[in-house]
Amino acid sequence: MNRKRFLATLLAVAAMTAHAEVKTLTDIMGNKVQLDIPAKRVALGFYFEDYMAVAGEKNWANVVGISKDAWKAWRPTSWALYTQHMPAIDKLPDIGEVEVMTFSVEKVIELKPDVLVLAEWQVQGLGSDLDTIKEAGISIVVVDYNAQKLENHLKSTTLLGEIAGQPARAAAINKDYKDAIDTINARLAKAKLPKPKAYAEFGNKGPSEVGFSYGKNMWGGMIEQAGGENIAKPFVEWWGPLNPEQVIVSRPDVVFITGTEGSNLSKAPTAMRIGQGIDRKDSAQRLTGWTKRPGWDALPAIKNKRIYALYQGASRTQADYTMVQFIAKALYPTVFADLMPEQNYIGFYKKYLPVVPQGTFATGLDAQ
Secondary structure, three states: OHHHHHHHHHHHHHHHHHHHHHEEEEEEOOEEEEEEOOOOEEEEOOOOOHHHHHOOOHHHHHHEOOHHHHHHHOOHHHHHHHHHHOOHHHHHOOOOOOOOOOHHHHHHHHHHOEEEEEEEEHHHHHOHHHHHHHHHHEEEEEEOOOOOHHHHHHHHHHHHHHHHOHHHHHHHHHHHHHHHHHHHHHHHHHHHOOOEEEEEEOOOOOOOOEEEEEEEHHHHHHHOOOOEEEOOOOOOOOEEEOOHHHHHHHOOOOOEEEEEEOOOOOOOOOOOOOOOOOOOOHHHEEEHHHOOOOOHHHHHHHHHEEEEEEEEHHOOOOOOHHHHHHHHHHHOOOOOOOOOOHHHHHHHHHHHOOOOOOOOEEEEEHOO
């Protein structure tokens, strides 16, 4: 090696060392994790868009493996949008998916990431397999957006910012999120109105079969963030079907039916279809199916046409404050008349992500 090349190499190593820092991070479960910051090799179990929003497109190159089914199978249109723009995503090694028990500890170890980022629900599913990963010298950091707790959202984004070496982007995302939730809380405190009762159901099975409702987390948590009373909370801890009779007895003032782009339509042709590339009229027409459920004609929500469709993919994410805004506006129309939740959802993509989805992400019956 000649002297010039040696000096160039030395300077490059010095620059890398200057930017690297060993930090002790405390994750969402209270685990203390020592990590070289920013991480050079990252494996992701979930929250792919959230990591990209914080890291930026350029720093996504440090991702060495992902749980593909949790993105490609659950949100195929999102996957197609990203892989068209960033073909390298499709070539990333697959570490398997926790929920369907294909997660591969061996694959994770083979990839030699500095850190494996997991959702809290994934940690609960993996159990003692985590010890094997840690024994291989791989750090594990747990984050959580599913619980829909403000403190968890902010801390998770901060953790991703530390891992990616992008604390300023993380802080900006957190400011947007906190400002939106603080605005909702301040207006509700000033209005001092009684809490409307609300019900949310995942409409992936169509109106003829009862889908999951939500207790403490996801849409259940978002109803509470928006100032509503979640009728499912006393009966459903996390997620699961609520007895149809209980819905009728509870008499919700507002109903939310959530859905995806409809990859399961062959099994459930009347399922709620909403999201990227979906026409607003299609979503609204499908929504009418739920208004015809037995006994629902007596519900205040149906009588007053206060039933709405929401995009399932817009929950448990850094951008879900926009859906909290939509729920708040549906619950308290006069208090939040000026909010533009769907525009804000698209705005998040324009501000922080390399792609911008087009379609329908929240709508009501009047869009038919």
